[in-house]
Amino acid sequence: MKKYSIARLNKVATVGHMDTTYNSIGVPADTFAPDFTIFYGSYSRGVDRTLSLTGTALEDTTVIAIRHDERLTDKQRIQLAGGVTYYIKSIEADDDINAFDTLTLTLKKGKG
Template sequence: MKFRPSDFNKIVRLGTIKSVPNENNGNLKKTFVETITLHYAPKNRTMTQQYTLLGTKLEDTLMIVIRHNTNVQDKMLAQLPDKKYYDIVGISPDESNNVIRYDILTLKLNQKGVK
């Protein structure tokens, strides 16, 4: 994969869900706790790839490319600039011996209503 530094012009916030007490009534609420902030480049699929995914669990997913980072795990959530939360459903790490390596993250919109 060849990318220019200017391709990584968007920011993704990665983190987990924690239960914290509500300041008003003390009830627990789930909230996003950021762990890592990274720059990413969107990765587009070809039409053939999109047609291949129709009817599968990966149909409504999107892909982003980040610099290789071993701290990124599939149990994390991602928050993109659209302020929506996405589950990481797949990580494709670059296992080459290149100096600069890239990982592809497959994201699916989180339907659990994280605040």
């Protein structure tokens, strides 16, 4: 994806993984453990793409654009503004120079 302005990468996301921690009485809980931060920008799908996703597993997803980053995997989690944690559903990578990747995110249910 080359037709995206770098100036639109004006938000910061935290990339991390889920870790198990224990409270004072020994009850385990999954918590978000940060690894690194990235800049991202909103990415909107076209109307035709949105309609084609209706009724599929990708209907309730969010897409963001980032600079290409080899550190990202679909096993990680991403926290966007407000501390909301998302699963990485897919990474559409473009490793050309000055290229951008699009990440399809789905909301993580529950705490963490």
